[in-house]
Amino acid sequence: MTWLAEWAAYLPQMMSGLGVSLLIAGVSIVAGYPLGLLLSLMVSTKNLAIRTLGLAVVEIGRGAPALVILYLFYYGLPKFGIAFESITAACLALIWNAAAYSSEIMRAGIQSVPRGQLEASSALGLAQHHTFFRVVLPQGMRSAIPGLMGVAIQMFQGTSLAYAIAVPELMKSAYNIGSQDFNYLQIFTLAGLCYAVISMPATWITVFFEKRMARHT
Amino acid sequence: MTLAQIADGQLAPRLGIKLDNISKRYGDHVVLDDVSLHVEPGTVTALIGPSGAGKSTFLRCINLLERPDSGTIQVAQHTIQPGKDVNSRDLAALRRTVGMVFQSFNLFPHMSALKNISFPQQKVLGRSKEEADERSMQLLERVGLKDKAHQHPSRCSGGQQQRIAIARALALNPGIMLFDEPTSALDPEVGLEVLAVMRELAADGMTMIVVTHEMQFARDVSDTLVVMADCRIIEQGDPRAIMSDPQETRTRRFLRAVLER
Amino acid sequence: MDALSAVLQGLPMTITLTLSAFAIGIVGAIPVAVGLSSPKLPIRLASRLFVDFVRGVPIIVWLFLLKFGIQIGTFKFNPVGAAIVGLGVVSVAYLAEIYRGGLQAVPRGQGEAADALGLTRGTAFYSIMVPQAFRIVSPSIATYLTGLLKDSSIASTIIVTEMVFQSQAFARQHPTVEGILPYILVGVIYIALSLPVAYISRRLDSRMRKAVYA
Numbered sequence: 001m002t003w004l005a006e007w008a009a010y011l012p013q014m015m016s017g018l019g020v021s022l023l024i025a026g027v028s029i030v031a032g033y034p035l036g037l038l039l040s041l042m043v044s045t046k047n048l049a050i051r052t053l054g055l056a057v058v059e060i061g062r063g064a065p066a067l068v069i070l071y072l073f074y075y076g077l078p079k080f081g082i083a084f085e086s087i088t089a090a091c092l093a094l095i096w097n098a099a100a101y102s103s104e105i106m107r108a109g110i111q112s113v114p115r116g117q118l119e120a121s122s123a124l125g126l127a128q129h130h131t132f133f134r135v136v137l138p139q140g141m142r143s144a145i146p147g148l149m150g151v152a153i154q155m156f157q158g159t160s161l162a163y164a165i166a167v168p169e170l171m172k173s174a175y176n177i178g179s180q181d182f183n184y185l186q187i188f189t190l191a192g193l194c195y196a197v198i199s200m201p202a203t204w205i206t207v208f209f210e211k212r213m214a215r216h217t
Numbered sequence: 218m219t220l221a222q223i224a225d226g227q228l229a230p231r232l233g234i235k236l237d238n239i240s241k242r243y244g245d246h247v248v249l250d251d252v253s254l255h256v257e258p259g260t261v262t263a264l265i266g267p268s269g270a271g272k273s274t275f276l277r278c279i280n281l282l283e284r285p286d287s288g289t290i291q292v293a294q295h296t297i298q299p300g301k302d303v304n305s306r307d308l309a310a311l312r313r314t315v316g317m318v319f320q321s322f323n324l325f326p327h328m329s330a331l332k333n334i335s336f337p338q339q340k341v342l343g344r345s346k347e348e349a350d351e352r353s354m355q356l357l358e359r360v361g362l363k364d365k366a367h368q369h370p371s372r373c374s375g376g377q378q379q380r381i382a383i384a385r386a387l388a389l390n391p392g393i394m395l396f397d398e399p400t401s402a403l404d405p406e407v408g409l410e411v412l413a414v415m416r417e418l419a420a421d422g423m424t425m426i427v428v429t430h431e432m433q434f435a436r437d438v439s440d441t442l443v444v445m446a447d448c449r450i451i452e453q454g455d456p457r458a459i460m461s462d463p464q465e466t467r468t469r470r471f472l473r474a475v476l477e478r
Numbered sequence: 479m480d481a482l483s484a485v486l487q488g489l490p491m492t493i494t495l496t497l498s499a500f501a502i503g504i505v506g507a508i509p510v511a512v513g514l515s516s517p518k519l520p521i522r523l524a525s526r527l528f529v530d531f532v533r534g535v536p537i538i539v540w541l542f543l544l545k546f547g548i549q550i551g552t553f554k555f556n557p558v559g560a561a562i563v564g565l566g567v568v569s570v571a572y573l574a575e576i577y578r579g580g581l582q583a584v585p586r587g588q589g590e591a592a593d594a595l596g597l598t599r600g601t602a603f604y605s606i607m608v609p610q611a612f613r614i615v616s617p618s619i620a621t622y623l624t625g626l627l628k629d630s631s632i633a634s635t636i637i638v639t640e641m642v643f644q645s646q647a648f649a650r651q652h653p654t655v656e657g658i659l660p661y662i663l664v665g666v667i668y669i670a671l672s673l674p675v676a677y678i679s680r681r682l683d684s685r686m687r688k689a690v691y692a
Contacts (some may be wrong), residue, residue, distance in 0.1 A: 282594060
């Protein structure tokens with residue numbers, strides 16, 4: 001009971017943190033997915049230089065821990081005189097992350113479009129860009145939806161790392177409250193619940209989509 | 218030695234089976250409507266009919282891979298009423314008595330051909346590895362696949378896999394063998410090797426129930442032809458008689474469709 | 479190179495964290511996966527809730543909860559203990575989900591064949607289903623291992639002296655341009671460490687597929 005009362009007292013402060021977390025996640029997705037599409041096209045192109053550049057951006061974004069990229073932006077770049085506010089650095093790092101992960105998912109989606117679709121488009125005499133943007137891309141994106149939803153959830157959880165560069169997001173709010181009263185168990189449990197309350201239903205929706213699409217193809 | 222003898226080391230017991238009033242539905246959808254079939258020991262029964270007639274479901278009800286909603290199964294000294302609770306001893310006894318061969322072989326892909334045949338013997342009959350392997354090798358030799366003993370199923374053709382699957386079922390010394398469209402997944406030519414093994418088994422006097430689309434096999438090998446349509450048995454009797462002079466219009470329509478293409 | 483040797487000082491700890499948590503996950507996920515595939519609804523539901531909840535909470539929250547929130551009598555987690563247990567529990571949840579997917583991917587006919595042959599449920603599960611499921615999921619397990627390697631970096635936030643912690647320490651002491659080096663190096667090391675696992679996983683993937691379902 002006392003927990004519930006304390007939680008109720010902490011909640012307003014936590015909610016402002018949650019707002020920041022959702023903002024960062026939103027920005028990273030809105031900016032990251034179009035970049036991801038661009039990267040997936042770069043990786044699929046025949047031009048070696050473009051392909052290599054695309055691959056490098058993707059592989060670093062997926063291969064290096066998000067925390068390292070975050071530190072690179074926040075602590076590393078200022079040493080060259082390029083300084084960001086902590087929240088900007090967090091957004092940039094997660095955008096890179098989101099772009100790298102989503103590009104792989106979109107590439108797989110585009111590749112899953114049957115060859116026959118290309119052949120049919122050619123046989124109909126459709127121009128290449130029409131074939132790609134009107135025939136291949138819509139079908140590929142459709143099958144990429146569950147994966148992209150998964151990345152979105154991953155990004156939301158990833159915002160918790162911004163704590164490490166003192167962005168006032170959910171985790172940081174929790175830590176601040178905790179270090180006032182030393183009731184870490186309550187406060188981190190509440191923080192965990194806040195994340196779970198969003199992540200869990202989102203996961204269930206993703207699984208629902210996945211199953212529905214598996215049935216329709 | 219015959220195939221059936223190798224399976225047991227002596228003559229395999231020839232069992233009959235009585236299925237009475239078997240019914241099965243999925244929700245509102247009836248798949249088997251009060252189907253009864255008596256099979257005499259040592260006979261071959263061929264089940265034919267249009268797809269969706271319930272042939273495979275009926276066959277799978279015999280060893281309770283599908284659980285009928287009502288009916289009685291009598292085999293050897295066991296009587297099973299699947300609509301009620303079936304105790305695990307009866308179920309185990311039923312499955313040990315009845316061997317089954319699937320359309321898609323269902324060999325265990327992570328075991329060699331030999332292990333596929335020996336493993337169930339060890340687990341179900343409690344045979345030692347040596348004993349089991351010896352019988353497995355005899356059976357493999359008999360189905361012409363001794364050289365495949367140590368290969369995994371993925372290295373064998375479909376026809377070879379199906380012959381291994383038949384050997385696997387025979388190794389448990391069943392009194393009755395069920396075949397669920399054993400050649401449907403095979404090229405016609407490859408199917409012949411499997412049919413040859415089945416003919417031999419029939420000649421040895423094995424009790425067999427075969428769901429099949431192979432009309433020639435049904436006519437030449439089976440003692441009883443059973444025609445199923447619309448979840449029921451519509452006609453049964455001597456295969457040649459039915460094929461030359463079907464009594465039911467539904468049978469006639471089906472036979473015309475498969476024989477006159 | 480100073481930066482490189484500073485970062486590498488954390489390498490043994492990174493590997494210790496990763497492998498310890500992985501070991502906990504590989505074993506602990508077995509009963510959970512069995513629960514996820516249980517025919518009994520309450521067991522299935524409880525396992526599902528456990529898995530989804532553990533995965534629904536970010537790793538950093540688990541680590542802080544264990545490090546700062548848990549005190550039983552005089553017992554408190556040290557940073558390494560909290561990191562290993564936290565990463566271990568998260569691995570249990572993720573690997574259980576992977577195992578479940580593998581069990582589900584074994585063709586239905588395999589279970590039916592085992593039934594028709596009269597094998598017991600236990601034999602069918604351990605000798606027929608599990609070996610095949612393992613082959614199906616081993617690439618996913620390898621992929622998870624590379625993810626866990628990266629996630630072990632989060633332990634730096636509770637002052638575990640692994641690679642990212644060491645990079646941070648070095649960067650703080652070098653406010654010059656040299657201070658960016660450890661971040662680049664540590665990123666490269668993570669990618670380099672993932673490469674062999676990714677390579678093995680790709681090899682396993684094609685080999686297993688060939689062996690099982692060619």
